[in-house]
Amino acid sequence: MVSDQDKALKFYTEVLGFVKKIEVPMGEHKWLTVVSREEQGGVELLLEPMGFEPAKTFQKELFKAGIPLTAFHVDDVEMEYKRLTQQGVIFSMKPTQMGPTKIAVFNDTCGNNIQLVQML
Amino acid sequence: MTFYATQVLKMEKAIYPKKHLTRQLIQSKHFIDQHFGKPLQLDQIAAEGFLSKFYFVRLFKSLYGCSPYQYLIWVRIENAKQLLGAGFSLSDVCTAVGFESVTSFIGLFKKMTGYTPASYQKKNSNLREPGFRKN
Numbered sequence: 001m002v003s004d005q006d007k008a009l010k011f012y013t014e015v016l017g018f019v020k021k022i023e024v025p026m027g028e029h030k031w032l033t034v035v036s037r038e039e040q041g042g043v044e045l046l047l048e049p050m051g052f053e054p055a056k057t058f059q060k061e062l063f064k065a066g067i068p069l070t071a072f073h074v075d076d077v078e079m080e081y082k083r084l085t086q087q088g089v090i091f092s093m094k095p096t097q098m099g100p101t102k103i104a105v106f107n108d109t110c111g112n113n114i115q116l117v118q119m120l
Numbered sequence: 121m122t123f124y125a126t127q128v129l130k131m132e133k134a135i136y137p138k139k140h141l142t143r144q145l146i147q148s149k150h151f152i153d154q155h156f157g158k159p160l161q162l163d164q165i166a167a168e169g170f171l172s173k174f175y176f177v178r179l180f181k182s183l184y185g186c187s188p189y190q191y192l193i194w195v196r197i198e199n200a201k202q203l204l205g206a207g208f209s210l211s212d213v214c215t216a217v218g219f220e221s222v223t224s225f226i227g228l229f230k231k232m233t234g235y236t237p238a239s240y241q242k243k244n245s246n247l248r249e250p251g252f253r254k255n
Binding site: 068093105120 | 122123125129131135136145146149183184244
């Protein structure tokens with residue numbers, strides 16, 4: 001769920017490095033998906049417009065509590081943290097070890113916290 | 121600090137109290153990551169983390185959610201996918217990722233990806249750089 005689809009597309013492609021897969025206009029909004037650059041035939045991430053009023057409350061409360069809406073697996077959390085902070089991305093949780101994983105949480109600028117996960 | 125960050129720190133202390141064991145286990149896992157292309161014995165992997173093999177298997181399952189053998193197979197298949205995608209031949213990939221038999225490689229590859237190595241390679245060939253062929 002994103003508050004602004006155009007802003008989200010810019011962030012997810014230009015900052016995070018995803019690749020746009022589908023963009024179909026659907027009235028006020030669009031069916032908009034991105035995929036991993038390394039696996040363009042893989043799972044698609046839907047940048048879904050915020051068109052349902054109760055969902056706004058849900059998103060707002062999750063964000064306030066710092067809870068990630070979703071998580072992306074990466075090879076090196078420290079490296080991604082460095083790369084993304086250099087591009088101005090704000091992290092609510094710096095790289096932190098949690099048992100056999102290392103995690104970090106950032107703001108996607110569209111109303112969500114996103115978690116990065118690395119299996120150590 | 122956010123509510124989530126506080127919860128993560130609490131959980132870390134509660135679920136993984138023995139940091140040295142986590143460290144030792146990660147060391148053994150890294151050994152798999154670095155040597156998956158060679159024939160690996162359980163004793164050898166466990167010894168890398170200074171753990172007995174029975175304790176190592178139990179600990180590995182509790183931290184990673186699968187057995188060390190299942191993880192080793194997963195690493196081999198993931199690497200095989202990359203090599204197949206880059207255009208290497210089936211037999212070269214099979215040897216490079218540590219399988220001794222092409223038959224068992226094909227069987228495990230199909231079980232884990234839903235494709236035979238050949239069909240996976242065909243499916244992903246359009247993602248390759250033009251003219252890039254190694255087989």
